[in-house]
Amino acid sequence: MTVPPIAAKKPTERVHHNDVYVDNYEWMRQKENPEVVEHLEAENAYTDARTSHLELLQEQLFEEIRDRTQETDLSVPVRRGDWWYYTRTVEGSEYGIHCRAPITRSDDWTPPVLPEVTTDGDSSADVATALPGEQILLDDNVEAEGNNFYSLGSFDISTDGTRLLYAVDTEGDERYTIRIRDLVSGENLPDEIAGTASGAMFDTSGRYLFYTTVDEAWRPDTVWRHEVGTPSDAAGDVSIFHEPDERFWIGVGRTRSRKYLMIEAGSNVTSEIHLLDAADPTGEFTVVWPRRDGVEYDVEHTEVGGADRLLIVHNDGAVNFELISVAATDPRGERQVLLPHHDEIRLEGIDAFRDFVVVEYRKEGLTRVAIARNGNKKSDGLTELKFDEPLFAVGTLGNPEWEQPTVRLAYTSFVTPSTVYDYIVASGELRMLKQQPVLGGYDPKLFEQRREWAVAADGTRIPISLVYRRDLVTPGVPAPTLLYGYGSYEHSIDPGFSIARLSLLDRGMIFAVAHVRGGGEMGRLWYENGKKHHKRNTFTDFIACAEQLIDEGHTSADRLVAEGRSAGGLLMGAVANMAPKLFSGILAGVPFVDPLTSILDPSLPLTVIEWDEWGDPLHDAEAYACIKSYSPLENVHDTHYPRILTVTSINDTRVLYVEPAKWVARLREVGADVLLKTEMSAGHGGVSGRYAAWRERAFDYSWVIDVAGAHPSGEGTHAATR
Numbered sequence: 001m002t003v004p005p006i007a008a009k010k011p012t013e014r015v016h017h018n019d020v021y022v023d024n025y026e027w028m029r030q031k032e033n034p035e036v037v038e039h040l041e042a043e044n045a046y047t048d049a050r051t052s053h054l055e056l057l058q059e060q061l062f063e064e065i066r067d068r069t070q071e072t073d074l075s076v077p078v079r080r081g082d083w084w085y086y087t088r089t090v091e092g093s094e095y096g097i098h099c100r101a102p103i104t105r106s107d108d109w110t111p112p113v114l115p116e117v118t119t120d121g122d123s124s125a126d127v128a129t130a131l132p133g134e135q136i137l138l139d140d141n142v143e144a145e146g147n148n149f150y151s152l153g154s155f156d157i158s159t160d161g162t163r164l165l166y167a168v169d170t171e172g173d174e175r176y177t178i179r180i181r182d183l184v185s186g187e188n189l190p191d192e193i194a195g196t197a198s199g200a201m202f203d204t205s206g207r208y209l210f211y212t213t214v215d216e217a218w219r220p221d222t223v224w225r226h227e228v229g230t231p232s233d234a235a236g237d238v239s240i241f242h243e244p245d246e247r248f249w250i251g252v253g254r255t256r257s258r259k260y261l262m263i264e265a266g267s268n269v270t271s272e273i274h275l276l277d278a279a280d281p282t283g284e285f286t287v288v289w290p291r292r293d294g295v296e297y298d299v300e301h302t303e304v305g306g307a308d309r310l311l312i313v314h315n316d317g318a319v320n321f322e323l324i325s326v327a328a329t330d331p332r333g334e335r336q337v338l339l340p341h342h343d344e345i346r347l348e349g350i351d352a353f354r355d356f357v358v359v360e361y362r363k364e365g366l367t368r369v370a371i372a373r374n375g376n377k378k379s380d381g382l383t384e385l386k387f388d389e390p391l392f393a394v395g396t397l398g399n400p401e402w403e404q405p406t407v408r409l410a411y412t413s414f415v416t417p418s419t420v421y422d423y424i425v426a427s428g429e430l431r432m433l434k435q436q437p438v439l440g441g442y443d444p445k446l447f448e449q450r451r452e453w454a455v456a457a458d459g460t461r462i463p464i465s466l467v468y469r470r471d472l473v474t475p476g477v478p479a480p481t482l483l484y485g486y487g488s489y490e491h492s493i494d495p496g497f498s499i500a501r502l503s504l505l506d507r508g509m510i511f512a513v514a515h516v517r518g519g520g521e522m523g524r525l526w527y528e529n530g531k532k533h534h535k536r537n538t539f540t541d542f543i544a545c546a547e548q549l550i551d552e553g554h555t556s557a558d559r560l561v562a563e564g565r566s567a568g569g570l571l572m573g574a575v576a577n578m579a580p581k582l583f584s585g586i587l588a589g590v591p592f593v594d595p596l597t598s599i600l601d602p603s604l605p606l607t608v609i610e611w612d613e614w615g616d617p618l619h620d621a622e623a624y625a626c627i628k629s630y631s632p633l634e635n636v637h638d639t640h641y642p643r644i645l646t647v648t649s650i651n652d653t654r655v656l657y658v659e660p661a662k663w664v665a666r667l668r669e670v671g672a673d674v675l676l677k678t679e680m681s682a683g684h685g686g687v688s689g690r691y692a693a694w695r696e697r698a699f700d701y702s703w704v705i706d707v708a709g710a711h712p713s714g715e716g717t718h719a720a721t722r
Helices: 034-050 052-068 140-144 499-505 524-528 536-551 567-578 595-599 607-614 621-630 658-669 690-708
Strands: 012-016 019-023 078-080 083-089 097-102 117-119 125-128 135-139 151-157 163-169 176-182 188-196 208-214 220-227 238-242 249-254 260-266 271-277 297-304 307-314 322-327 336-339 345-352 357-363 366-372 382-384 393-396 406-412 419-424 429-435 447-455 461-469 481-485 510-514 560-565 585-589 643-649 674-679
Touching: 019 621, 034 052, 034 658, 034 674, 052 499, 052 690, 097 140, 135 140, 135 151, 135 163, 151 176, 176 208, 188 208, 208 249, 220 249, 271 297, 297 345, 307 345, 322 345, 357 393, 366 393, 366 406, 447 536, 461 499, 461 536, 481 536, 481 567, 481 690, 499 510, 499 690, 510 536, 536 560, 536 567, 536 621, 560 567, 560 690, 567 585, 585 690, 595 607, 595 621, 643 658, 643 690, 658 674, 674 690
Parallel strands: 481 510, 481 560, 560 585, 585 643, 643 674
Antiparallel strands: 012 019, 078 083, 083 097, 097 135, 117 125, 151 163, 163 176, 176 188, 208 220, 220 238, 249 260, 260 271, 297 307, 307 322, 322 336, 345 357, 357 366, 366 382, 393 406, 406 419, 419 429, 447 461, 461 510
16 A cells, blocks of 8 residues: 555534634544544555565564563562562563562572573573472463453562462553462452552452552542452442542552551642551551642651651652651651752652661762661761763662662663662672673673753753764764653653664664653753743753754754654654754654643543643633644644654553544645554553564664664674674
């Protein structure tokens, strides 16, 4: 099929604040309409035809990803109770296998030595023996049988280790079915609860489980308590908390000490936490701090001198957040400031243990981790962990035990594969436990990562991270480049290693990240200055970064491809309209490109909670005008657009497929060269299964390589060295 599908025009009027907008493609929202399905399938057929010349490259990229990946592998075990828990993968299987093995001694906190994985030299693992005494808890491959999509949500073990709670989604719509497995017999109990949100858990006794359900807009709004072994229906389960405010989502949790159960209610800018003594799971939850608009806080429990204290990270009068300690019996009483507010350091969270506290924060655009030996000490008691790379990301990973003497950490950079450490608090030793294997002769010395700065129109300096191969990129000679951006919800795009990305770098491409306002890389104000009526800064920052890369000779407009997903897809649509001449191509994944239509409809998933991020166009004419001024769909105009590929999923509940479908139809009206690929059995995160995900990435990257003008096979590539 070489002729692009032309969507039928069926005009409907949208009238708000005396503005009339004629939408010719709103009819495509009817997901069950055969005409809609037929149109999406026609788009897929057209995309297949237009990319058929890339099939060999797609297969080559897939094989490169596969050849570099140790397919049979297992994670570093995490101790919980009397067991080491871990997940392993087997070559040829799409999903992981969740396992455990018994500890050898009660004082043993050193993970068992991982079994040796042998290879026959062709980049695929042959054997990886299980840990001694292994018990398979859940094989996702078995659970996924017969389904085109599979995603594991909640996964929780009862305190005594005898029961497993797990929840699965087989549609991609983020609605889960909870099941309970007896780990002694290996059989599932009759309890089965369908239509839940993610985040279910056992109480401390294991007698009850707590879970959330959603309202008509698919917002988690009600917490339920279920007694294990009783009928799984609304009549048998008890509703213990309901959130009527449509701006707030709710979830359940517990403190690491297992002293308290928690209900967390939060909007984008406000939070409220309720606690319940875990010894009384049928009791009444009490609020820590009543909600106040604009005040966010998180709570951890600790003990100081035998007394229960709450450690609270909050932004009440502290834009970058501060850490305080209060009495658990009087959380609104006297506050002891442990870490005061700092203008240049964004405090992101803490983890409290019996003997120490772990503090995570962001400084100079990078994540940091520090340890305090006692939760009651002030900031001068912090020991920051040091790393010697110019760009990196570090954070806590899998630390479930209150009394553990170690802190499990995850570390990575653009050139360092994902690495797992244990930090021994008593000695200060940082012990590497495992680094992600990269098969086929990966040499990090071939690669360089660096940071540059663009200057926005208002004078703000915008960081850009770059990574490339030194031997394939010549300074001053424009190289094919992929520039990634997001810029919403204070979400930061931190340096991270990617096996798939190596296939781009080996073809002489530069990978760059524009750390635009709206993200959180440079602190809370970086976020505040890229949202609501400041949202245009996100787009102009990205454009400034593209101009910087071109002006410095790193790349040229005919070799520069932009990529963003979800809210980053909105960024892609906006810059396509605002600066189309800067890019040779734009890759937009599950893109939020019809924001005004979506945010005007409170019945849609996420809409009301989005008002804190984007503004409320339904009730505020200024917010309406602001969003309309940059909405990708409504600002398509007659210009020469770069080549555009947009990928979406039919069952996505976060950004509905109709948004990119309408955007593509509108772009076709002005003659844009645009492709639409719709996964017909997937959700917001794309296809499920690792091999399917690799093929999806190979498809995306083959298009990027083609549009950026990179060498299809590459020189000095992995293909030449394997």
